[in-house]
Amino acid sequence: MKTAKPLAYWLFAVAAAVFLMALIGAVTRLTESGLSIVEWKPVTGACPPLNEAEWDNAFALYKASPQYKMVNIGMSLEGFKQIFFWEWLHRLWGRLIGVIYFAPLAYFWIRKQIPAAAKKPLLGILALGFLQGAMGWFMVKSGLVDQPAVSHYRLAAHLALAFVIFCSLFYMGLSFSVARAPAVKKLAPLRGMVKVTLALAGVTMLWGAFVAGLRAGLVYNDDFPLMGKHLWPGEIFDLSPWWINFFENHAAVQFVHRVLAVLAFSQILFVAWKSASFKCPPRLEKLFALLLVMACVQVGLGITTVMTHVNIAAATLHQAGALTLLAILTALLYNIPGKGK
Numbered sequence: 001m002k003t004a005k006p007l008a009y010w011l012f013a014v015a016a017a018v019f020l021m022a023l024i025g026a027v028t029r030l031t032e033s034g035l036s037i038v039e040w041k042p043v044t045g046a047c048p049p050l051n052e053a054e055w056d057n058a059f060a061l062y063k064a065s066p067q068y069k070m071v072n073i074g075m076s077l078e079g080f081k082q083i084f085f086w087e088w089l090h091r092l093w094g095r096l097i098g099v100i101y102f103a104p105l106a107y108f109w110i111r112k113q114i115p116a117a118a119k120k121p122l123l124g125i126l127a128l129g130f131l132q133g134a135m136g137w138f139m140v141k142s143g144l145v146d147q148p149a150v151s152h153y154r155l156a157a158h159l160a161l162a163f164v165i166f167c168s169l170f171y172m173g174l175s176f177s178v179a180r181a182p183a184v185k186k187l188a189p190l191r192g193m194v195k196v197t198l199a200l201a202g203v204t205m206l207w208g209a210f211v212a213g214l215r216a217g218l219v220y221n222d223d224f225p226l227m228g229k230h231l232w233p234g235e236i237f238d239l240s241p242w243w244i245n246f247f248e249n250h251a252a253v254q255f256v257h258r259v260l261a262v263l264a265f266s267q268i269l270f271v272a273w274k275s276a277s278f279k280c281p282p283r284l285e286k287l288f289a290l291l292l293v294m295a296c297v298q299v300g301l302g303i304t305t306v307m308t309h310v311n312i313a314a315a316t317l318h319q320a321g322a323l324t325l326l327a328i329l330t331a332l333l334y335n336i337p338g339k340g341k
Helices: 005-030 052-063 066-070 077-110 116-141 152-177 185-214 242-248 250-278 282-307 312-335
Strands: none
Touching: 005 077, 005 152, 005 312, 052 066, 052 077, 077 116, 116 152, 152 185, 152 312, 185 250, 185 312, 242 250, 250 282, 282 312
């Protein structure tokens, strides 16, 4: 696709906003703030309570929620304002992302600066943005019925969609700013390896979302890599049927995430090592080196998160590391064009 720097700057800016949105979402989740706003008002909800009466009304609505009744009974108004802030900021930032994506898109479209080949992908990202907003509320609703926590399946879907939107924006930004090298037949196997790595990293992150949603990171926080006396938890098959343990048993979900992380890290080591035999261009060599360094950092952040009993800063950085890995893998995929690209 023809390079167009204004389009690239716009898409990278939106991708950065999505990156920050994911971090705000992580803090919102870790501070248990996500259920503080029990209504969905896409337009008027952008404005927080501005006076004592409005705060009293918002607090009264929260007091009727399962989280207040079962977890935060007796919470003060000041305490409520603290958790309200993070959920409000999360939703506000989502609205801002919608504005900074749609307004320039309309501008570039009207001025006929968007190549024909890019129109459908850009509209597709816009549709994903609307879907993400709906998915966010669908997730929150699951924690407002009878349990003081959202469905970890819906949380995983919400986070996975954020990752897809981020990677799509980043990929499109690259397409407008970096001239793609011609397809090289000898690099085709390497492209396949990167795809496998991206898929494995994605599955690992999906289970990481399960861990976050179930708060499964709060079990087995000592003696890493052991889980008790073994490398696996003793209660790994406590639930019935047996396969449901890997999705809903707290200890088993954390164990699966650990196993997937080891597999993903091993795959990254293999791909980085294998890339040396392909005599890659300098840009690819740097990306593979960066991938290897970031994978090591991410493993360290994961272990730190567990060992610190899910410290908010460590856990948030761990999520940032996941997004950074996805960005590097996306850049590799873009820079190793397939046949006919």
